[in-house]
Amino acid sequence: NTQISGQGLDINKMDVDVLEQIHQMGGLQLVMPQAFAETDCGALADTGRTVVEFNLTGESVELPIMGGKTYNAMTFNGQVPGPTLRVTQGDVVQMTLVIPADEVTGHGNDMHASQMSATYFDSVNPGETSQYCYIAESAGVFKYHCSGVHLAGMDQHVL
Numbered sequence: 001n002t003q004i005s006g007q008g009l010d011i012n013k014m015d016v017d018v019l020e021q022i023h024q025m026g027g028l029q030l031v032m033p034q035a036f037a038e039t040d041c042g043a044l045a046d047t048g049r050t051v052v053e054f055n056l057t058g059e060s061v062e063l064p065i066m067g068g069k070t071y072n073a074m075t076f077n078g079q080v081p082g083p084t085l086r087v088t089q090g091d092v093v094q095m096t097l098v099i100p101a102d103e104v105t106g107h108g109n110d111m112h113a114s115q116m117s118a119t120y121f122d123s124v125n126p127g128e129t130s131q132y133c134y135i136a137e138s139a140g141v142f143k144y145h146c147s148g149v150h151l152a153g154m155d156q157h158v159l
Contacts, residue, residue: 041133044092058107101127110147
């Protein structure tokens with residue numbers, strides 16, 4: 001369930017000096033970040049890490065655009081772009097998505113910082129709420145957007 005792709009390493013094509021330098025530095029150790037190890041909100045809350053709650057409502061609203069016209073947009077908390085979430089590396093992100101009962105379609109949430117596939121957090125139907133958690137392992141600025149592998153016209157939904 002990761003969006004990070006691996007890269008093969010052909011040892012036959014490497015410079016012998018590079019391999020010796022790696023060996024002298026203690027070799028390579030492949031480590032799986034904790035973001036992949038645990039996603040259960042209850043278990044992560046018990047780790048002693050700071051938990052940052054991120055509550056979103058997925059809803060369709062009519063937004064003004066240039067020329068005095070409007071656009072029917074699928075939004076988070078009624079805005080485009082959605083609210084900014086700021087956490088410190090190592091915090092637990094607890095993301096809750098609510099879809100009002102009167103919403104016309106399901107919404108999902110693909111948070112790139114989670115490094116999990118969008119299939120992990122599928123679309124949430126009108127009148128439902130869903131939650132997931134992850135450890136903010138990677139530093140940086142990341143986008144999030146609506147998702148849901150079972151939503152028809154997913155590309156149009158994201159745009």
